Amino acid sequence: MSNVEIRNHPKFNNIYISGASENLKLYSKNLIPGTQVYGERLIEYRGIEYREWDPYRSKLAALILENPFTNFFKDDLKCLYLGASSGTTISHLSDIIPNGIIYGVEFAERSIRQLIQNTSTRANIIPILGDAKHPENYTKSIFTDIDLIYQDVSQPNQAEIAIANSNYYLKDTGILILAIKSQSIDSIEKSKKIYEQEKRTLEKARYEIIETSNIHKYAANHIIFIVKKKAI
Ligand SMILES: C[S@@+](CC[C@H](N)C(=O)[O-])C[C@H]1O[C@@H](n2cnc3c(N)ncnc32)[C@H](O)[C@@H]1O
Structure with missing residues (x-):
């Protein structure tokens, strides 16, 4: 008890x-x-x-504890999750959106095997073995519009991967949540430069950062951008 x-x-x-x-x-x-x-x-x-x-194991939990003003969840949310790993965060999302669908893309075979083992009883998770750099390769597995893209892949070209997937799948009114890892652990200045560079890449591609959340307290060198498409 x-x-x-x-x-x-x-x-x-x-x-x-x-x-x-x-x-x-x-x-x-x-x-x-x-x-x-x-x-x-x-x-x-x-x-x-x-x-x-x-929140030390899930950047999405860290984001929630930082009190974002954007409310990005709804019961029947359709989410594309990039970097699903073995299922830590995606399993909580599965609890939070019981009537939604989460397409979880992961390119490491070992992780996707664990993801399937850990979440096979959760009917709202669809694991996809795929490389997030090539969104065109998993179109056959995604059969709904996407309201939310959540990306946590720790790759050098994080913004480009997010843009490619958002251009492909995200609804015009959808939200992108992007966990950005700065590659430099040693210098705050260098980290700031990386965040700025990723921000410029997003803006050039007509995406607007509506909120930035610093989650360093829980995940070293990470910030989160909450992003939407710019109106045409
Ligand atoms: C930091 S972990 C994600 C942790 C997970 N979001 C969680 O909280 O449960 C990053 C994951 O992204 C995966 N990954 C990295 N690059 C990828 C890519 N291009 N396509 C798909 N998955 C990728 C890695 O294999 C790893 O499992």
Whole structure:
């Protein structure tokens, strides 16, 4: 039995919190009760099972803790997730958008095998073995419009990959959430330059950064851009 009291997140539907604001913990309601994906803590509260969502393991959780003003979730969201890995973050998304679909693209065979093992009971996740640099190669696996692209691939040409996928799949009114890793761990100046360079690349391709969130506290050298297409 746990004595943690869980309540609704004040802004994001299907995300739950506990604790005081300076020490907030995040949770999602377990779509497949009794199962863990990455050893996360399971907590039962008033007959419902929740999975603790660790911001040190998930940049999306870190973003939520930084209180973005854009509300990018809805129950039936169609999401293209680039860099799905073995399923840590995507499994929470699967809890958060029970009536949606998440297409999870991953190019490492070992990771996609783990992703399939970890999430095969979650009907709203479609794993795709593919290289995010070539969005044209997975068109046959994506059969709906895309409301949200979430990208976390840690590649040098992050913005270009995001643009290629957004041009291909993202609705005109859709949102792109892009985790940007600066390649230099040693210099704040160099990191700033990389963020600026990625921002310019996006703007040149007619994308507008509507919000920037610094998640260094949880993921070294990462910031997150929330982006939309510029109106024509
Ligand atoms: C930082 S990890 C992602 C972690 C994951 N987003 C999570 O929170 O659960 C980056 C992943 O992107 C994958 N990746 C890197 N480049 C890729 C590409 N071009 N296409 C598809 N996947 C890629 C890597 O294999 C790795 O699994």
